[in-house]
Each structure stands twice: as C-alpha cells, then as structure tokens.
Amino acid sequence: MKDVINFKEWFLQKHNTFEDSLNGENTYLMHQIRKEALENFNELPLPTLKDEDWRYTNISPLLKYNFNIVTKDAKISNDTIQNYRFNNLKSHLIVFVNGQFSAENSKLLNLPNGVVIGSLSDAIKNNPEIVEKYFNKNTTNNHQIFAALSTAYTKDGAFIYVPEGKIVEDPIHIIFITSAKDEKIITQPRNLFIAGKNSQLTIIEHYISDEENIYFTNAVTEIIVNENAVVDHVKFQEESKNAFHIARIEVNQERNSNFTSHSISLGGALTRNNFNATFNDEGGECTLNGLFLIEGEQLFDVHTLIDHAKPLCNSHEYYIGILDNKARGVFNGKVLVRPDAQKTNAFQKNKNIILSDQALINTKPELEIFADDVKCSHGATIGQMDEEAKFYLRSRGIADKTATAILIRAFSSDVIKSIKIKQIRNYLDELLSKRFSQ
Amino acid sequence: MLEIKNLHVNINGSEILKGINLKVNAGEVHAIMGPNGSGKSTLAQVLAGREDYKVTEGEVLYNGKNLLDLSPEDRAREGIFLAFQYPVEIPGVSNVNLLKTAVNEIRKYNGEEELDAIDFLDLIKEKMKLVELDQSFLKRSVNEGFSGGEKKRNEIFQMAVLNPRLAILDETDSGLDIDAIKVVANGVNKLRSKDNATIVVTHYQRLLNYIIPDFVHVLYNGRIVKSGGKELAMELEEKGYDWIKNGSEEVVSG
Numbered sequence: 282m283k284d285v286i287n288f289k290e291w292f293l294q295k296h297n298t299f300e301d302s303l304n305g306e307n308t309y310l311m312h313q314i315r316k317e318a319l320e321n322f323n324e325l326p327l328p329t330l331k332d333e334d335w336r337y338t339n340i341s342p343l344l345k346y347n348f349n350i351v352t353k354d355a356k357i358s359n360d361t362i363q364n365y366r367f368n369n370l371k372s373h374l375i376v377f378v379n380g381q382f383s384a385e386n387s388k389l390l391n392l393p394n395g396v397v398i399g400s401l402s403d404a405i406k407n408n409p410e411i412v413e414k415y416f417n418k419n420t421t422n423n424h425q426i427f428a429a430l431s432t433a434y435t436k437d438g439a440f441i442y443v444p445e446g447k448i449v450e451d452p453i454h455i456i457f458i459t460s461a462k463d464e465k466i467i468t469q470p471r472n473l474f475i476a477g478k479n480s481q482l483t484i485i486e487h488y489i490s491d492e493e494n495i496y497f498t499n500a501v502t503e504i505i506v507n508e509n510a511v512v513d514h515v516k517f518q519e520e521s522k523n524a525f526h527i528a529r530i531e532v533n534q535e536r537n538s539n540f541t542s543h544s545i546s547l548g549g550a551l552t553r554n555n556f557n558a559t560f561n562d563e564g565g566e567c568t569l570n571g572l573f574l575i576e577g578e579q580l581f582d583v584h585t586l587i588d589h590a591k592p593l594c595n596s597h598e599y600y601i602g603i604l605d606n607k608a609r610g611v612f613n614g615k616v617l618v619r620p621d622a623q624k625t626n627a628f629q630k631n632k633n634i635i636l637s638d639q640a641l642i643n644t645k646p647e648l649e650i651f652a653d654d655v656k657c658s659h660g661a662t663i664g665q666m667d668e669e670a671k672f673y674l675r676s677r678g679i680a681d682k683t684a685t686a687i688l689i690r691a692f693s694s695d696v697i698k699s700i701k702i703k704q705i706r707n708y709l710d711e712l713l714s715k716r717f718s719q
Numbered sequence: 720m721l722e723i724k725n726l727h728v729n730i731n732g733s734e735i736l737k738g739i740n741l742k743v744n745a746g747e748v749h750a751i752m753g754p755n756g757s758g759k760s761t762l763a764q765v766l767a768g769r770e771d772y773k774v775t776e777g778e779v780l781y782n783g784k785n786l787l788d789l790s791p792e793d794r795a796r797e798g799i800f801l802a803f804q805y806p807v808e809i810p811g812v813s814n815v816n817l818l819k820t821a822v823n824e825i826r827k828y829n830g831e832e833e834l835d836a837i838d839f840l841d842l843i844k845e846k847m848k849l850v851e852l853d854q855s856f857l858k859r860s861v862n863e864g865f866s867g868g869e870k871k872r873n874e875i876f877q878m879a880v881l882n883p884r885l886a887i888l889d890e891t892d893s894g895l896d897i898d899a900i901k902v903v904a905n906g907v908n909k910l911r912s913k914d915n916a917t918i919v920v921t922h923y924q925r926l927l928n929y930i931i932p933d934f935v936h937v938l939y940n941g942r943i944v945k946s947g948g949k950e951l952a953m954e955l956e957e958k959g960y961d962w963i964k965n966g967s968e969e970v971v972s973g
Contacts, residue, residue, distance in 0.1 A: 667807070667809075669807040670807050670809045670812075672769060672770075672791060673803065673806070673807050673809065673861075674809075674812075674817065674821075675768075675790070675791040675792045675795070676767050676768070676791050676792075676794075676795055676800075676801050676803075677795055677817065677818075677821035677877065677881065678792050678795035678796045678821045678824045678825040678828070678881070679792055679817075679820055679821055679824055680792050680824065681790070681792065683820070683824070684792075687812055687816075687817075687820070688809070688811075688812070690811070691809065691810065691811025691812045691860075692811060693811075694811040695811070
C-alpha cells in the first residue's frame with residue numbers, strides 16, 4: 282500500500298506536470314499568477330486547531346489523501362444534468378465535469394450584446410484584457426493557503442462578464458459536477474463574475490455529485506459588482522456526503538451596488554465556506570443568507586466577513602442551521618466597520634436547531650466597530666424541536682413525522698422565502714419535506 | 720361514546736388523577752369544574768394523548784376502542800378535538816396550511832378523498848363567519864401575535880373546520896372578556912348536534928350561562944366528588960369551591 286505523500290509536498294511536486302498539460306493555454310500573465318501563488322502556497326502553513334479561524338474545524342481527514350489533479354475525461358448525459366435544473370428552471374446553463382468545461386452539456390439562451398458567459402480558459406484567450414483587469418486582484422487570496430493552491434492550479438472555471446447597462450434576464454446556472462468513481466480527484470474551479478455599471482444578473486453556483494465518493498472541491502470565486510449593479514447569487518451544495526469542499530468567495534462592491542447571496546448546503550464530509558464582501562464605496566447593500574442541513578458526521582463551517590470600509594452601506598446576514606445525528610456546524614460572522622464608515626447598518630442573525638443529543642454548533646459573531654454613528658446587531662440562537670408545537674400539530678391529526686417536516690420547513694422559512702427564484706424555493710421545500718417525513 | 724374507568728394519572732412522580740370515572744354519550748355536554756390544581760387540565764390533556772402524563776391505572780374507551788393505545792394524531796383522526804388552554808404559537812406555519820394538512824390527513828385516514836385548494840377555501844370561509852374571524856388571519860402564522868381572545872377563537876374555528884365527534888374545551892373561557900366568551904360560546908353551540916359530544920373544562924361558571932351543560936361534575940383533588948345537572952354550576956357559583964372542599968365525598972354517577 283503506497284504511503285500518502287505529505288499534502289503540500291504532493292501539490293508542489295505535481296505542479297510542473299500540471300503546467301505542461303495546459304499546452305498552448307498558458308499565457309504569460311497566467312503563468313506569473315500561478316507561479317506566485319505556488320510560492321505563497323509553499324510558504325503558508327496548513328491551518329491547525331490552534332488557529333483562531335480553524336479552531337473548530339479539523340482538516341486532518343483531508344490530509345489523508347493524495348488527490349489526482351488531472352483526470353481522464355468523464356461524460357455526463359444531459360438527462361443527468363436535467364435532474365439538477367430545479368424542475369426546469371429556464372436558465373443559461375454552463376456545465377463543468379470534473380473541473381473541465383463541457384460544451385456538450387452547456388447551453389446559452391439569447392444574450393444582450395457584449396455579455397460573455399462561458400469558461401475562464403476561453404476568456405483567457407478571447408477576453409484577455411478583462412481577465413487581466415479583474416482576475417486575482419483580491420490580495421487576501423495570497424495569504425490563504427487553499428486559495429493560493431487553487432490559484433496555483435488555475436485551469437478553468439466559470440467566467441461571466443456583463444458590460445455596462447446590460448441586463449441578463451434569465452438566471453445563469455453554473456453546474457460543477459464531480460463524477461470520478463473511485464478515483465480521488467481534486468477540482469479547483471476558479472470563477473470570475475464581473476457585473477458592469479448599472480447591470481443586472483442572477484448567478485447560481487451549483488456543486489453536485491451523483492455518487493457518494495471521496496473527492497476534493499477547492500473553489501475560488503471572485504465577484505465584482507460595479508457601480509449601481511444588482512447581482513443576485515445562489516450557491517447550492519448537493520455533493521457527495523464524503524466530499525471535501527473548501528471555497529472562498531470574494532465580493533467587491535462599488536458605489537450604490539446591490540449584492541444578495543444565498544448559500545444553501547447539504548454538506549459534504551467537511552465543508553468550509555469563506556465568504557467575504559467589501560464595500561469599496563458608499564451606498565452599497567449586501568445580503569448574505571444561508572441555510573445548512575447536515576447529519577451523520579458531517580462538518581459544516583462558514584466564516585463570513587463583511588467589511589464596511591466606506592460609510593452609508595447596509596449589510597444583512599441571516600444563517601439558519603439544521604443539525605442532526607453527530608453533525609457539527611460552525612458559524613463565524615465577522616463584521617468590520619472601519620473608522621470612517623459612519624451611518625453603517627449591519628445586522629447579523631444565526632438561528633440553529635439541533636435534532637439530536639450529539640449534534641453540535643459553534644456560533645460566534647465578531648463585530649469590530651471603529652465608527653461611532655452606526656447601527657449594528659448580532660444574535661444567535663440554538664434550540665431543539667418545539668415539542669409543544671409538535672403536539673399541537675399531532676392533536677389536529679397530523680402524523681408525527683409530517684409534523685417534524687412542517688416545523689423544520691417553518692424554521693427555515695425566513696431564509697427560503699428571501700430567495701428570489703421560485704423554482705429554487707420550491708425545490709428546497711420539497712427537499713426538506715422528503716428528508717423529514719421519511 | 721366515551722367511558723373513563725378508574726383513571727389514575729401521574730406526572731413526574733406525582734399522582735394527579737386518582738380514579739376518574741366518567742361516561743359521556745353522544746349529544747351530551749358535560750362540564751368539568753374544580754379549583755386550581757384539581758386535575759382538570761390533566762384530564763383534558765390525557766384524553767388528547769400528551770405523552771408526559773403517565774396512566775398508571777384504569778382505562779378509557781372511545782366508541783368501544785382503547786383510546787390510550789392510540790397516538791395523538793390517531794385520536795384526532797378518530798374524531799377527538801382538544802381546544803388548548805394555552806394555544807402555542809407556531810411561526811412559519813400559516814393557519815390555512817395547518818388546517819388544510821389536518822383536514823386532508825383526517826379525510827385520508829377515514830377513506831375520504833382529499834380536498835383541493837378551492838373546495839378547502841370554500842369550507843373554511845363558511846366556518847370563519849362562525850367565530851367572527853376575518854380572511855387576513857388565514858395567511859398569518861398559527862397564533863402568532865394573536866391576543867388571548869383571538870387564540871381561543873382560533874381554537875373554536877379549527878374545531879368548526881375539523882368537525883370532531885368529541886370536543887374537549889380546556890378552560891376556553893379563562894382570560895376572556897364577556898364579548899369574547901359570547902363569540903366562543905356561540906360557535907360551540909352552533910356545532911352541537913345529537914351525534915357529537917362536548918366536555919367543557921372550566922373554573923368559572925359564567926361560560927356555562929352560554930354553553931348550557933347537560934351534566935356538571937366537580938373535580939377535586941384528582942377525583943370527581945360531585946355530579947349533577949346544570950343547577951350544580953349555579954350552586955358552586957354561590958357557595959364557592961370551599962363548599963366542596965368541606966363537604967362530603969359522595970360521588971353521583973352522571
């Protein structure tokens with residue numbers, strides 16, 4: 282039995298072979314970016330439980346494997362993909378299979394002039410100026426080891442560019458499907474979404490697997506919301522229960538921009554979502570909502586940071602956690618209000634329900650407020666199933682399990698109802714009903 | 720319809736009901752009165768199937784079936800309805816959804832076809848008039864933000880929609896002003912028929928001016944110590960519960 286090579290060593294060793302495999306797609310710009318990222322990856326230490334940001338999340342299960350970076354092509358039928366389209370939601374569809382763009386499974390509807398929706402690898406060739414302007418501009422990524430790894434291995438991801446004033450009516454549904462059977466692979470989607478001034482679009486980042494195998498999704502998504510643009514974002518994780526998922530989403534908001542995101546997760550073996558939003562100018566609105574539903578021995582960790590770097594911006598955060606069996610959840614919501622960020626409104630709420638004796642949630646707000654004319658609040662609750670409510674429903678003739686399903690859906694309704702896409706709301710309702718009335 | 724034989728009920732190690740005997744036939748209204756702590760609510764809750772209460776002795780027959788063997792939802796499906804003393808608030812579950820799910824589960828259990836949205840709405844609009852509730856409350860969450868009177872009216876409204884064979888009203892009048900009591904009583908009276916029965920648990924006599932009982936039982940210290948007709952309620956009102964506490968323990972079967 283082969284010994285497992287040290288996690289960092291493995292990726293450092295494999296990088297040359299990886300870059301060679303890119304053939305003609307390796308531009309000078311990208312090569313420099315990857316090289317610098319690899320250097321950062323080399324220097325940065327892997328997080329341990331002694332690091333504040335990782336104190337509840339032990340990554341040692343992830344370090345047990347050497348994940349294959351380049352894998353053989355896999356074919357996914359359109360029927361399989363169709364199952365994940367939220368009951369026929371009309372949308373532009375972009376599909377990545379095991380990290381590679383799949384033109385056969387993708388389909389775009391009519392788009393306004395100048396809008397580009399496709400793969401990053403194509404954008405590097407066809408829209409190099411845009412890529413150069415926006416790609417990897419967020420310097421935080423350089424100090425985060427998993428983001429550095431993903432950047433060092435940038436090969437593909439979703440690319441969306443909406444020019445000034447354009448409105449994309451239908452949602453852009455991006456599906457990342459992992460289907461590698463027993464081969465333990467790593468996919469590292471590097472996504473870049475740019476909303477031009479006054480533009481509007483809806484993006485769904487959907488991570489799925491139709492198997493229960495072990496693999497590692499290490500994703501980085503950069504979203505630039507320019508002045509007065511409106512971006513509605515949904516991240517949906519429906520992966521293998523044995524998958525590892527580490528993701529970083531960096532949002533930059535310009536003047537008067539409006540960004541809403543819903544992060545829905547059914548978890549994997551270990552999931553860590555880092556979600557950062559920065560207000561670069563006044564008048565911004567940011568909503569970060571989430572719903573996670575975990576069971577078994579799943580671990581789900583979300584760390585958010587909303588940086589009120591400028592005055593007169595509003596942020597709202599509402600995360601709901603449902604935990605069963607021995608699942609463990611972590612919610613860490615940081616709000617930074619810088620000294621000049623007067624007239625900031627920042628509201629944060631985390632509500633959790635524990636359905637078993639051994640489930641555990643660690644919830645921590647971190648409010649760092651340096652301005653004095655602001656309104657900020659945070660609140661967290663952890664509770665159990667309301668037995669009074671359950672008895673009330675049963676006394677009206679409703680079956681025990683149905684009553685549980687009704688109460689769980691009621692518990693989640695605050696976040697579900699704020700999702701703008703009706704088909705996703707319905708899909709979630711059905712999912713919760715089925716999960717709890719069985 | 721209902722036969723309670725020598726029922727002993729325990730909660731957290733204390734015995735609350737110490738041998739209840741009661742017979743309720745279709746078409747009858749029975750009032751259960753008694754001072755605080757006598758076990759009135761316990762009796763109501765045990766009949767509905769609340770699991771914290773342990774039955775240590777005795778049996779309860781409902782239409783010949785062993786009631787204590789049935790789950791709370793099955794008791795409801797067999798036609799038992801409890802109007803709660805303190806109806807719980809359930810944010811996120813609308814009044815209309817609760818009722819539609821309940822109505823259809825009960826219909827399914829009894830081999831009837833489920834109602835679609837339109838038929839169901841017609842059914843409840845009719846019943847809402849009975850308790851003077853208006854349409855806006857349908858979409859609101861169950862009991863959320865309701866005043867005491869509204870919560871009690873909601874209980875009677877649900878009763879009207881579910882049309883039970885045995886209704887148990889647990890202190891439906893407590894905390895209500897006279898107008899609210901009249902609305903509640905009116906609703907209950909309109910639903911009375913020769914095929915159903917009602918057990919009215921109450922501390923105060925006033926409700927019984929509007930819901931006229933056929934039988935009145937006085938519960939004291941976990942036992943029914945006195946039974947009689949509606950005049951018994953008036954006597955209690957005049958003499959107070961001390962009269963019972965000091966008097967004899969004779970039990971007259973109803």
